[in-house]
Amino acid sequence: MPGASAPERHVICMKWGTKYGPEYVNRLYAMVRRHLSGDFRFVCLTDDPQGIRSEVLCLPIPPLDLPAGIPERGWTKLATFSADLHGLRGTALFLDVDVVVTGSLDDFFTQPGEFVIIHDYKRPWRVTGNSSVYRFEIGAHPDVLEYFRGHFDEIRSRFRNEQAYLSDFLHRQNKLSYWPDAWCPSFKYHSIPAWPSNYWKAPAVPPGARIVIFHGECNPPDALAGRRNRRFRHIQPATWVAEHWHE
Template sequence: MSTLPIVCLALGDFYGLGDQYVGRMYDMLARHCDRPFRLVCYTDRPRKLPAGVESVDCSGWRELDRPGMRATTRKLGLFNPAYVPFAEFLYLDLTLVIRGSMQPLLDVAFGSEKDLVIVDDWHHEGYNSSVMRIRPEPLRFIYDAFVAGESYAQKVAGDQDFIRAVVEKHSAQQRVELFPPGLVVSYKNAVRTGRRNPVTARAMVDGAVIVKFHGRPRMHEVFDPFHHFWRIRLRDLVHGRLRSPVPTAELKREWLGTDAS
């Protein structure tokens, strides 16, 4: 079985926890990815990473810096085959928890004939780029469009709305497939759903391969007992729920390691 290339991106200080987030990503993959894999971390600074993680300097991707755009715009470099020399690869944000076997997600990602497999955004019509299977050579037009100065009206000034706009401009929708709903779920959405329908919220998380923590809070905040009580559990208690409808403790164990308390 061939080795599966998996790519992540660690930019900036990242709450002072960037190295830790990469290490925990590697550990989750080691537990839940049945295929041999190599994790390549593209980073803009030296980091102390596990021995099994390959580090690649992306500090020179300055052509992707643009005033008013978020740091995540550097994800567009993943569509440049000169930067990421794999025919196809899986990209994962660091701000997520892998909670079960990766195989259902990998079956979709690498079983598709499309050049890009990406998440359907939870909040508005568009893409969420937290999980992507990318073939950079046929998708280089996305990177080239940004470098050429193309810009579009965006709800969020970053990579994912730009990707959607360029795909539409080039009439390339036929090159894109969306992951089936439920494989990658939003933690925030699960919490909000749980306030109305706890059974549905629990089912959302139980059926997911990946739970994405987007915006704030991040995992180190949610999994901190003090923060979790005052920012999340207190709302449940106000509404008369003694137990959280979202299995945060289980997600914490996955992020910290199965033997963690």
């Protein structure tokens, strides 16, 4: 249609609590800007916008009304499925704040699928996805959040975390699909050399990687410094992190 505007694209992250400082959001924005062509809006859902760069649209996290004192299992991410997410419309690519972008993000907005997520690394025979990177149409899946709010005790008894519940819920609706395996590798499983070569070989960027996922033992500054949070699991410094994880 002549004169029609392109569909609106959003990149969304979340920051709550004190685990991650504003520098994680600022560096994530910079990486996305370097690797995503064309226009997009970068949104951070947060309880504290202080220190976040002006190019980022900071919005409050929609309330989930979770019981006080429960273990943090990522449930807060389900707020992205609000029926009205601050009036935003269009396609959203959600990224965890501690990922490292190493390649083009353009195809994440064109990959076929109604809801696309990383397939679980450790148990690929399950439907469970890793919610460090997922894409969806804003407002298209309000039932994910509505059911969660109405059945929280049942969901907690069946699912360990939000990504297990989310994957199961959308799989039952035949809406779940996965990114190509090479796009979103795990630093823990795919970058660190196998023992004992991890003592003399540095972690590498896996072939075809576009977004390297940091989960479990290391965050980007730990990887850069050659630190792991478990005894006897040595790594050499991943110097390539510094080439990407910066403003």
